[in-house]
Amino acid sequence: MRISVIGAGALGSTFACLLAAEGHDLVVTARGAALPALLSEGIRLTGGFGDRLARPLAVERLTEPCDLALICTKAQDAAAAIAENSAVLDGTPVIVVQNGLDGVMTARRLLPRSDCFGLITIIAAHYEGPGRVRVTTAAQSYLGRGDGRADAATLRWQALLDAAVPTLALDNFVGAxxxxxxxxxxxxxxxxxxxxxxxxxxxxxxxxxxxxxxxxxxxxxxxxxxxxxxxxxxxxxxxxxxxxxxxxxxxxxxxxxxxxxxxxxxxxxxxxxxxxxxxxxxxxxxxxxxxxxxxxxxxxxxxxxxxxxxxxxxxxxxxxxxxxxxxxxx
Missing domain, CATH: 1.10.1040.10 (N-(1-d-carboxylethyl)-l-norvaline Dehydrogenase; domain 2)
Structure with missing residues (x-):
């Protein structure tokens, strides 16, 4: 599956590396010094999930469609990052990996044709430099949306993520x-x-x-x-x-x-x-x-x-x- 990861920080790099290890075709957006570093050196992950090296395609912004997108920017950067890539993302299933309360609502507003989900992760990861991340706590992640029961679409994407990183489907996601x-x-x-x-x-x-x-x-x-x-x-x-x-x-x-x-x-x-x-x-x-x-x-x-x-x-x-x-x- 072709998966895009928006944001090459600690969590974005972690998820990109672990999903690539499952054989998915990864595209990661990056800026500044991170872009040439990822192109030349890839992503090196150490710590809680073991030592891994992935070489995803690194781009400044998306130009080709994908099957799934993970939004892994900081909360304050999410709206701009989604808007910048909206021409490609709108209509693509999107999982927002973020702290705070507003991420899924922001994605829905900017991508009205997309199926939008949220991912709560307890993973603690330390960004040591472009393409270098150390996982200090390997932990569970939780996928869901809304305040009701986890639906069939949530269960589908949970199964895909769970093969790469421990993930549970969650009822009452807003409450979580x-x-x-x-x-x-x-x-x-x-x-x-x-x-x-x-x-x-x-x-x-x-x-x-x-x-x-x-x-x-x-x-x-x-x-x-x-x-x-x-x-x-x-x-x-x-x-x-x-x-x-x-x-x-x-x-x-x-x-x-x-x-x-x-x-x-x-x-x-x-x-x-x-x-x-x-x-x-x-x-x-x-x-x-x-x-x-x-x-x-x-x-x-x-x-x-x-x-x-x-x-x-x-x-x-x-x-x-x-x-x-x-x-x-x-």
Whole structure:
């Protein structure tokens, strides 16, 4: 099958390499220094899925039709990337591999003739340079769309992906996106401090802030009428209990996430964007909670402040110490 991957970052390169290993014909879009690097060296994947080398066709934009497309850009770049390739993509089944809540809706708006799906992935991958990616956590991915049962089309594409990388079809995909958004609250504090996710969780004060942001996300979701989907051992009733429990008890959640990550430092996708001098997707993570809160006529002050601090680091290039971060919440 001819598969296009839009975006040659950490996840795009990972999926391209693993799908190519299953014999699919891969085309990957890339820009800047990444394009000649992929053309000459291919994609080298190391870490959790083993050592692999793939040599997909690398192009700046798509020129020929494909059977399936994966949108693997950062959330803030998705609309522009889809629009740029829409002449080829419209009518092609599309899977959006992204954090946040808006990816599938964006694809549907820009590609009205396409069948659009979302993929939630728990894979942690570190972008080491063009065509070089190290998987620090090999984990499950989840495919779906809407808030109902997984349909026949979802099951078809799940089977194709699952042959390359562990993938499950998911009911109540929208609810699972909110559950993943709770998990994505891991990203802001590493971007603000320059520390790994594991090190942030290891600091009592930062762990407490992370717990507050997660609890606030659950409360905003509930105020928005969301039925949280089951993901990574989290479920509607577990998250409701988490939001109601004392903060000291709620810190068990980030601590359990740190345990699952293992010992290989996980920078988180937001810190990786900063390290590459790119805009972060914080407005689609913590910022998404703030926007949803406004829509539900409530507030999300912790996530609003975390969003502001990530933008501050983006502009200044200077990380904050844990003490400085805690001081911004007093």
């Amino acid at each position: 996106q909110w559950t993943k958004l709770v998990v994505n609250m891991l990203n802001a504090l590493p971007a603000i401090t320059g520390m790994s996710v594991q090190d942030v969780i290891g600091q009592a004060g930062l762990r407490q802030l992370m717990t507050w942001s997660m609890r606030e996300t659950v409360r905003v979701g509930r105020a928005s009428g969301v039925r949280f989907g089951s993901l990574q051992g989290l479920s509607q009733w577990r998250l409701r209990l988490f939001a109601l429990a004392p903060v000291w008890a709620g810190q068990v959640l980030p601590l359990s996430m740190r345990t699952r990550m293992g010992t290989v430092p996980n920078q988180g996708s937001t810190l990786q964007s900063l390290a590459r001098g790119q805009r972060t997707e914080i407005d689609f993570l913590n910022g998404a909670v703030v926007r949803a809160a406004a829509g539900a006529r409530t507030t999300a002050p912790v996530n609003a402040r975390l969003t502001e601090l990530v933008h501050e680091v983006e502009q200044s290039g200077v990380f904050l110490t844990p003490a400085e971060v805690r001081g911004r919440f007093r």
